[in-house]
Amino acid sequence: MEKNLIIFNNMTYLMKAKELLRKNDIRSRTVRTPSSLRRGSCGYSLQVNSDYERAYRLIKDSGIPMTGASAVDFG
Amino acid sequence: MIYFDNGATTFPKPQSVINAVSRAMRTCANPGRSGHRLSVRSSEIIFECRQNTARLFDFDKPENVIFTNNCTAALNTVIRGTLKEGDHVIISSLEHNAVLRPVADLKDRGVEYSVASVIEGDNDKTLDNFRSQIKGNTRMVVCTHASNVFGVRLPIERIGAMCRIYGILFCVDAAQTAGVMPISLKDSDIDYLCTAGHKGLYGPMGTGVLVINSETTPKSLIQGGTGSFSSELAQPDVLPDKYESGTPNVSGIAGLNEGVKFVLNKGISNIRAHETDLAQRLYNGLSKNSRVILYTEPPSSGGHAPVISFNIEGMDSEEVAETLNQRFNIAVRAGLHCAPLAHQSLGTAESGTVRAVMSVFNSAPQIDYFLNSVNKIATLTSKKVAIDT
Numbered sequence: 001m002e003k004n005l006i007i008f009n010n011m012t013y014l015m016k017a018k019e020l021l022r023k024n025d026i027r028s029r030t031v032r033t034p035s036s037l038r039r040g041s042c043g044y045s046l047q048v049n050s051d052y053e054r055a056y057r058l059i060k061d062s063g064i065p066m067t068g069a070s071a072v073d074f075g
Numbered sequence: 076m077i078y079f080d081n082g083a084t085t086f087p088k089p090q091s092v093i094n095a096v097s098r099a100m101r102t103c104a105n106p107g108r109s110g111h112r113l114s115v116r117s118s119e120i121i122f123e124c125r126q127n128t129a130r131l132f133d134f135d136k137p138e139n140v141i142f143t144n145n146c147t148a149a150l151n152t153v154i155r156g157t158l159k160e161g162d163h164v165i166i167s168s169l170e171h172n173a174v175l176r177p178v179a180d181l182k183d184r185g186v187e188y189s190v191a192s193v194i195e196g197d198n199d200k201t202l203d204n205f206r207s208q209i210k211g212n213t214r215m216v217v218c219t220h221a222s223n224v225f226g227v228r229l230p231i232e233r234i235g236a237m238c239r240i241y242g243i244l245f246c247v248d249a250a251q252t253a254g255v256m257p258i259s260l261k262d263s264d265i266d267y268l269c270t271a272g273h274k275g276l277y278g279p280m281g282t283g284v285l286v287i288n289s290e291t292t293p294k295s296l297i298q299g300g301t302g303s304f305s306s307e308l309a310q311p312d313v314l315p316d317k318y319e320s321g322t323p324n325v326s327g328i329a330g331l332n333e334g335v336k337f338v339l340n341k342g343i344s345n346i347r348a349h350e351t352d353l354a355q356r357l358y359n360g361l362s363k364n365s366r367v368i369l370y371t372e373p374p375s376s377g378g379h380a381p382v383i384s385f386n387i388e389g390m391d392s393e394e395v396a397e398t399l400n401q402r403f404n405i406a407v408r409a410g411l412h413c414a415p416l417a418h419q420s421l422g423t424a425e426s427g428t429v430r431a432v433m434s435v436f437n438s439a440p441q442i443d444y445f446l447n448s449v450n451k452i453a454t455l456t457s458k459k460v461a462i463d464t
Contacts (some may be wrong), residue, residue, distance in 0.1 A: 010303045010316050011107040012138045015122035030118070032110035043302065044110075065313075 004052040005045040006059060007033050007067040009046045014044050017066075024058055025050045037070055077441050078406045080252060082223055082382055084273045084280050086406075091333040096279055099329035105322055107302035117325045124332035125315070125360035128284055131276075131335055132257035132268060141285040141318045142272075142328055146250040147173040149269035149285035152318060153246045154178060154217060156293025160185035163216040165205060168192045168420045169222040172413045174248055178217070190416065193222075194370055198230040205234055215244040220252040224417045224430060225371050226354070226382030228256070234335060235264030244291060250274060251432075253284075253381050254338045255347055256452060260288045267293075274436075275346075276338060278331030282322055288315065297321070350381035350433035353442055357383050357431060362444035366453040370421050370428065384428035387453050392427040395452060399429075403448040407431050 001023045006028075008014040014030065028046040037045075048055045056069055080084045099120065106117035125137035134140075143149045154177040158164055164181075166174055168190050178188040189208040194200040205216065216238050221228040231247055238245040246267040249258060253268075254275025260268065266289035272282030287293075298310040299320030311317055338346065354374040360366045366388040374381055387395050396409035410427040411418055418424040431445065 007093055010138075010301075010311070010313050011118050012122060012125065013313075015118060015229070016137065018124075019122075030110075030115045044107075 001070050003031075004048050004069070004071050005031070005033065005037070006048060006056060006069045007037060007066045009065060011044055013020045013064050013066075014046060017062075017064045018046055020058055020064065021046070021048070021055050023074055024054075026055045026058070028055065037068065076406050077444060079414050079431035079433070079441075079445065080406045080408050081274065081434040081437075082406055082412070082430060084271075085275065085277050085434045085436075087436060088279070088330070089277055089334065089337045091337060092277055092279065092330045095333040096326045096330040096412040099326040103325050103329065107329070113419060120329045120332060121323065121325065124328050127332055127339065128286070129381035131254075131339060132286055133261045134286060134288065135261075135286075138314050141287065141315045142323060142331075143283040143285055143318075143349045144281055144324070145273075145283040146248065146271040147283070149283050150174055150217070150246070150248060151177050151268075152265045152285055152296055153269060153293050154215075154432065155181065155295055157244065157291070157441060158186045158214060161212055162186050163210050165191055165208045165213060165216045165218075166204075167218040169219055169225070169227060169229070170206050170217075170414065171219065171223050171248065171250070171417075172415070173250070174217050174331060175416055185405060191218075192362045192420065193229055195225075195226060195227050196376070198233060198378075201450065202233050202237060206237060209241055209243070212271065213241070213243050215246060217246040217248070219248040220256065220258070221251070221380035221382070222414070222417050223251045223382065224414050225384050225421060226251070226374060227371060228252075228378045228380060233263065238266075239264045244289065251382065254335075254343065254382060255350060257343050257347075260286060266291065267298060270279050270291045272327070272331040272334065276331060277334035279327045280332045284331075284376045292317065295320070306439045308342045346435055347381075349435060350437070351375055351379075353433045353437050353439065354379070354383055355443065356439060356442045360442070361385055361449065364450055364453055366456070367449065370423065381433040383431045384423075385427055385431075386423070386426055387449070389458060390452070390456050392429045395429045395449075399445075399448060403444075403451075405445055405448055412464040 031047045033045045103117040104113035125140040128140045129137045191205040249270040253270035268286040272278035273280045301316040304311045368386045392409035399405040
């Protein structure tokens with residue numbers, strides 16, 4: 001099963017982004033980042049199931065630093 | 076017990092703070108390390124506290140709100156993490172040992188310090204005294220927002236503006252004023268704001284806050300696991316991780332979060348008005364007793380935090396505090412209050428003072444009982460002195 005992840009380099013930025021998405025009615029969930037994507041990050045990502053592209057754009061436009069974004073197959 | 080030792084820590088704490096600490100103990104695990112919900116819940120609470128603390132100080136960067144063990148730890152981070160050999164730092168004559176001892180300790184490492192005298196009621200003169208201490212190598216000014224002994228408020232807006240003009244970093248110790256006096260970091264010249272979480276913010280003891288409002292970030296004094304950049308040898312430079320190695324005080328921060336919300340809900344102007352009224356009532360009552368010595372102008376003059384220091388003629392300050400404790404069930408603090416410089420400034424370095432500090436939980440009847448108690452002690456002492464002579 002594929003999941004859309006937005007990856008951060010620290011928990012505080014992730015929480016800022018989660019709050020931003022919440023204010024824009026986008027639901028997200030804090031999850032551990034798969035080891036293969038973790039380099040340089042805090043080990044946490046936001047999993048966004050719907051409105052993924054809008055979520056990514058909102059975070060990018062806000063200036064909250066992201067490490068990356070990825071669609072991951074969790075099997 | 077009637078409690079006026081709020082300058083040391085506020086007591087009691089709001090019930091919401093007590094509940095939050097208990098709830099965190101029951102429902103939270105180590106934040107920023109694992110992916111299960113108990114860990115994520117902790118991270119959410121900590122972030123909420125950063126947001127609320129930022130809001131309290133009119134600040135838009137919650138990631139620059141650093142949690143520490145106390146105000147002393149925050150001040151040490153700024154002082155020791157910024158000053159280096161060859162630097163000069165200016166402090167005020169009303170500083171607590173949380174500032175004085177770190178700068179004195181750095182003397183061995185080639186950092187020199189100067190003391191600027193604070194003149195109560197004359198901000199122009201106080202500012203001149205700071206300005207006259209500036210040298211070519213002055214890197215920082217560190218000063219209290221208001222004296223923890225006498226409540227005298229420093230003109231931090233003007234000192235900050237002066238620092239900006241001279242390119243000097245400015246650090247404020249707001250241990251006695253956060254939650255009591257408005258502090259805005261929006262367009263502020265304060266680079267570093269340090270405060271306790273357990274005084275005017277009503278959080279648990281063992282909590283403190285450092286807010287960094289500068290591009291110049293101090294070196295971290297402690298390195299270790301942050302849950303971020305784990306494969307890298309170097310301490311992360313990103314905030315707040317840079318200063319928050321190791322497991323944080325989650326239950327304390329959860330309590331602090333509720334304490335900050337308590338202050339935000341009450342409103343700082345309401346808190347200040349209530350506490351200033353009580354301090355003024357106490358001051359008025361004490362000033363009517365000819366055996367009581369007061370050291371400052373009235374607190375309602377605008378230049379003071381709600382802190383009253385006094386002595387009873389012919390009595391040791393510790394003896395007064397002990398009698399209030401034993402006979403009248405009143406809690407105050409006596410002695411030097413970890414601020415020998417302040418006592419030198421007002422001539423009480425030998426005797427110390429008795430200090431009463433207000434909180435939102437104090438009331439006018441408590442002040443009246445306190446005044447009655449002090450008057451009884453003064454009368455008894457007066458009779459004892461008469462018999463002795």
